[in-house]
Amino acid sequence: MTSQHNPLEQRFFDDVNLGDEFEELQEPTTEHVLQFMGRTGRRGEDDPGADRFTDLTTARSQGLERPIVPGNMSMAMITRLVTDWMGPLGHIIQLDVSYRRPVLHGDRIRSVALVTDAEVAPRVHLDLSLENERGERPLQGTAIVTLPTRS
Amino acid sequence: MTAHSYFDLHVHSTDGSDDAGGTVEGYCKWVEARRKSGYHIDGFVLTEHRRYVADIDYTALAEQYGVTILRGIEVETDVGHVLVYGINDDFLARFDLSDIALPYAEVFSAAEESGGIAVGAHAGRPRIGLVEHVGERGVSLETVGIIEALNGGSSDYENGRSFDLAEEHGLLTVGGSDAHFVSALGRCLTEFDTVVTSNEELVTALRGGEFRPVRVEDTREGATRKELPSAAHIPATSGQGDLGGDAIELDESAIGQEVHVGSLEVTLHTIAEYCEALEEVNPLYTDAEWAEREGPYGSIIAPPGILNTARLRPGPDPQIRFGDQSFMAGSRLETFEPIRPGDTIEAFTQVKEVYEKTGRSGRMVFVVRRTRYQNQDGVDVAATEGSMVLRKVKALDG
DSSP, X not given: OXXXXXXXXXXXXXXXXXXXXXXXXXXXXXXXXXXXXXXXXXOSTTOGGGGGGTOHHHHHHTTXXXXXXXXXXXXXXXXXXXXXXXOTTOEEEEEEEXXXXXXXXXXXXXXXXXXXXXXXXXXEEEEEEEEOTTSOOSXXXXXXXXXXXXX | OOOOEEEEEEEOOTTTOTXXXXXXXXXXXXXXXXXXXXXXXXXXXXXXBTOOOOSXXXXXXXXXXXXXXXXXXXXXXXXXXXXXXXXXXXXXXXXXXXXXXXXXXXXHHHHHHTTOEEEETTTTSTTTSHHHHHHHHOOOOTTOOEEEEEETTSOHHHHHHHHHHHHHHTOEEEEEOOBSSGGGTTSEXXXXXXXXXXXXHHHHHHHHTOEEEEEGGGGSTTOOOOOOOOSOSOOXXXXXSOSOOSOOOOOGGGBTOOEEEEEEEOOHHHHHHHHXXXXXXXXXXXXXXXXHHTSTTSSOOOOGGGGGGOOOOOOOOOOOOOOSEEEEEEEXXXXXSOOOTTOEEEEXXXXXXXXXXXXXXXXXXXXXXXXXXXXXXXXXXXXXXXXXXXXXXXXXXX
């Protein structure tokens, strides 16, 4: 799950245009999911529903083809795309996502962000989505971020 | 030469649809940008879910951007979702629009009788499109004349099923993006062989039958039109549940009641742990020296996502008796002030809303919880909203 943007590189409002698109390719594996759940405290006896994120039999008993990626992790994936693109001085004001289909372990995910408004500095509006190799968009959302200006 | 006009007949906005992220002004700006790229979009129709929003005046926006903004509605029926155009008081008086299983034949007839017209939305989608109901239940298409066969939110397979149904039953077809977000607007459109500038003209054009679904690429001058999809592709997800049923039982007193659900101690160590888990390398969160020297806050701060690591009690329980599975349907994060090492964040949660709707998996109940995060100085640093969906599922074999 490597980033294609250097988060140390600062993006400035002046250089952003409506229609700009940026993306990262990610392939969340079972190992990634286990690591995420362990680190963020999602796994444990207080969360009995968590098995569908790791166990094939449980997932299939719930009508899922394979174990799924937790919603928080999908949100973290799209958040990281935005923070990497913004650079360290960018700031997320609001991030709003809608989970429309499950992300399955091993899906090849294209995280995409597209600038939909960059008229009034320093705010930039983005449309966000995760797209899988089946042409579906399991996650869609929006973000409002602020970027520094060069002047 | 025929004067074509191009409309997106299926658009949701933040003014009326719970699951939309696109604002009406955002859509207008997007149309402006698409035109600059050579595409032809004259306007769009706001078709909010289960709500007819008539009290917002878009005249100024329409004039500013030169975009025609029309209004319809997307209602939910016993055979799936239906788009209705040319809405008036007569139509609105006949139905409770929040009902998720309206009688479809009556909706189509009432639209016609009241001077409007109804269109079967995303006809090829499981459960919420007409195809499955015609195929499995033998539903009559006597009152149905038009279906949305090219839908921007459906897979090629689902759209292919719609075109097959239209061909088999002699139905007319339209296109709509089903946009919930700005950049989706215009993906699929309807090309009319006439100029449309009002809701009345839209109804007249749809009744006239001189229209067809197109993709936005098809609207460019000299574009070669791509073939419309066929159903000879891999099927998408299968249907799961029913569309209607008894009223949902719940404890309404739990709604709107905010309670303290826990706290989170933020330290340099917990920030470092979180960053490690997410392979986060932004120096604002990871490099104390850099953050002090170059950062806007004078020190390291915590990534806003650290709030997800708080172990919180669930808060008020509306005791909903429905379904056997819950999923996250949506998340919203709003940040107000930086979260710093040494902060103690207190969390307060309330059930903001409970509602139901239908989707590919049948009937669903949504529970929206809002959590406010306050630091030790009594300042709200962030808020989150999480929407859980409850549904009934069928296990897969094997």
